[in-house]
Amino acid sequence: MQELVYILGIESSCDDTSAAVSCNQTMLANVVATQDIHKKYGGVVPELASRDHQKNIVPVVDAALKKANISLTQINAIAFTRGPGLMGSLLVGTSFAKSLSLALNIPLIEVNHMQAHILAHFIESENGFPQFPFLCLTVSGGHTQIVKVTGYLHFELLGETQDDAVGEAFDKAAKILGLPYPGGPLIDKYAQQGDAKKYKFPISNMTEFNYSFSGIKTDFLYFIQNETKKNANFIQENLADICASYQACLADSLFKKLIDAAQQHNIKTLAIAGGVSANSLLRQRLVDLQNQKNYKVFIPSFEYCTDNAAMIAVTGYFKYLQKGFCDLSITPQARYSL
Numbered sequence: 001m002q003e004l005v006y007i008l009g010i011e012s013s014c015d016d017t018s019a020a021v022s023c024n025q026t027m028l029a030n031v032v033a034t035q036d037i038h039k040k041y042g043g044v045v046p047e048l049a050s051r052d053h054q055k056n057i058v059p060v061v062d063a064a065l066k067k068a069n070i071s072l073t074q075i076n077a078i079a080f081t082r083g084p085g086l087m088g089s090l091l092v093g094t095s096f097a098k099s100l101s102l103a104l105n106i107p108l109i110e111v112n113h114m115q116a117h118i119l120a121h122f123i124e125s126e127n128g129f130p131q132f133p134f135l136c137l138t139v140s141g142g143h144t145q146i147v148k149v150t151g152y153l154h155f156e157l158l159g160e161t162q163d164d165a166v167g168e169a170f171d172k173a174a175k176i177l178g179l180p181y182p183g184g185p186l187i188d189k190y191a192q193q194g195d196a197k198k199y200k201f202p203i204s205n206m207t208e209f210n211y212s213f214s215g216i217k218t219d220f221l222y223f224i225q226n227e228t229k230k231n232a233n234f235i236q237e238n239l240a241d242i243c244a245s246y247q248a249c250l251a252d253s254l255f256k257k258l259i260d261a262a263q264q265h266n267i268k269t270l271a272i273a274g275g276v277s278a279n280s281l282l283r284q285r286l287v288d289l290q291n292q293k294n295y296k297v298f299i300p301s302f303e304y305c306t307d308n309a310a311m312i313a314v315t316g317y318f319k320y321l322q323k324g325f326c327d328l329s330i331t332p333q334a335r336y337s338l
């Protein structure tokens with residue numbers, strides 16, 4: 001019989017405090033405390049994020065254990081996000097995980113947040129798991145990457161953004177439109193009623209499979225400034241069309257490179273991961289690729305798109321199987337490559 005391994009996962013890289021309990025690849029609990037405090041500042045304020053993690057971490061872990069109906073003595077190992085992320089935020093989860101591992105005398109497993117976003121596809125669900133090799137488009141508030149995945153812990157970065165992440169491109173445009181942070185989900189929402197062909201926003205074409213999203217944001221700012229000079233109500237009168245057009249340009253850029261990479265590497269299995277993978281247009285474009293172009297596609301459930309500890313726990317499970325433990329001198333890494 002297969003051994004049952006219980007992992008407590010801890011995630012605190014940015015502004016979500018999360019704890020999860022897994023049993024092998026099955027998720028028993030995944031509790032997320034989202035920090036609303038950043039809304040009024042229009043973006044994440046690092047110091048406030050660390051303070052909120054300090055406040056939330058114990059109740060969130062408690063809630064996850066209760067929901068999973070598991071006691072601490074049943075946990076086999078603790079997995080935590082080592083990076084990339086905000087240093088003050090990472091320190092909270094790292095210190096908590098180290099202390100608990102010391103107190104319980106169980107192994108500690110450090111997890112790369114970007115690997116974990118991808119491995120969320122291996123949490124038990126009715127969709128099944130992607131077969132290796134596959135390409136994953138990882139799109140979040142901090143990253144935009146095309147990754148070739150050849151094994152549970154084997155990743156090759158094929159391309160990435162050279163400046164802003166696509167999540168930032170969503171959030172900054174939303175801010176220009178006067179929408180609250182994080183604006184990505186709101187652009188998605190308004191876009192659903194809009195005409196995606198009404199406006200065009202050029203996207204810089206980078207070499208190979210790399211991206212750039214800082215130019216489009218500046219163009220967008222100038223466009224809105226010009227139009228509102230002519231008509232003070234321009235945003236209110238055209239919000240849906242603006243959102244739909246802008247979102248479509250971002251999606252075109254993301255998918256062009258993804259398909260180029262898939263063709264060059266002769267890979268027919270595609271996945272998407274990270275907070276921006278909650279976007280309805282990106283999800284629809286993937287479904288279209290499956291229906292019209294014969295790709296096999298994997299789209300995570302909403303719960304596992306934005307930051308969560310379930311993905312940390314499942315990554316911890318794969319590392320546990322390989323005895324990929326770390327010692328108590330481990331430190332967080334704000335920058336941590338794949």
Ligand code: KG4
Nearest residue numbers: 140141142167182184275276278279306307
């Ligand atoms: O992965 P994540 O939760 O945190 C980071 O590691 O960055 O991603 C957060 C990003 C934010 O930029 C947010 O606006 C974006 O994901 N996001 C979306 C949607 N839902 C979340 N962007 C576009 N459409 C959405 N539906």
Ligand code: ZN
Nearest residue numbers: 140274275307
């Ligand atoms: Zn993330």
